[in-house]
Amino acid sequence: SYELTQPPSVSVSPGQTASITCSGDKLGDKYACWYQQKPGQSPVLVIYQNNKRPSGIPERFSGSNSGNTATLTISGTQAMDEADYYCQAWDSSVVFGGGTKLTVL
Amino acid sequence: EVQLVESGGGLVQPGGSLRLSCAASGFTFSSYVMSWVRQAPGKGLEWVSGISVRGSSTYSADSVKGRFTISRDNSKNTLYLQMNSLRAEDTAVYYCAKGGVGTVVPLDYWGQGTLVTASS
Numbered sequence: 001s002y003e004l005t006q007p008p009s010v011s012v013s014p015g016q017t018a019s020i021t022c023s024g025d026k027l028g029d030k031y032a033c034w035y036q037q038k039p040g041q042s043p044v045l046v047i048y049q050n051n052k053r054p055s056g057i058p059e060r061f062s063g064s065n066s067g068n069t070a071t072l073t074i075s076g077t078q079a080m081d082e083a084d085y086y087c088q089a090w091d092s093s094v095v096f097g098g099g100t101k102l103t104v105l
Numbered sequence: 106e107v108q109l110v111e112s113g114g115g116l117v118q119p120g121g122s123l124r125l126s127c128a129a130s131g132f133t134f135s136s137y138v139m140s141w142v143r144q145a146p147g148k149g150l151e152w153v154s155g156i157s158v159r160g161s162s163t164y165s166a167d168s169v170k171g172r173f174t175i176s177r178d179n180s181k182n183t184l185y186l187q188m189n190s191l192r193a194e195d196t197a198v199y200y201c202a203k204g205g206v207g208t209v210v211p212l213d214y215w216g217q218g219t220l221v222t223a224s225s
Binding site: 001031033035037042043044045048049054086088090093094095096097098099 | 140142149150151152155164166167200209210211212213214215216217218
């Protein structure tokens, strides 16, 4: 079965750029999505089709996908961005990465 | 405003059954693929099952095949998940999620979730 691998944790200072990676075999040939989940809340879609932002998602969220790696980039990271982030792709079924805890300190 | 409201969760003994419901509003329910996604306590997201707009096609994770059945009633704007032969490892918050027109993903709206606990 298809697998997506994310680092368990990423730390970033306020105002800096955070990058969260997601690796999978030929992931660049598929569409990647990213979801943000804050403690006690439901997931929120922040990036779809590799680099598109749903309405209401701040411009500081961006995405890319090439080769075997998709990347979620948060520019000018704010304290409110501290959350778990999950990548997701479709490979005959919906596949989620294990999640990355983003700490803003 | 899109709203997805799950119900039906609770405590059930291993081997038992439970039916979850998801009431949808704020969009044309019959035009979108729908899914169930679960999250075990302290763990990540796991897609459980999806269903086409008319309900003619369903998709399920290997972990629930033969035990869980997804269905929908477009006249009632409601999504269901019938869960049989529940196991301890099925304990999780179950989310209802809206997909695209004809596509399972992206999952652009999620409900608040309902907790299912399979324990004796």
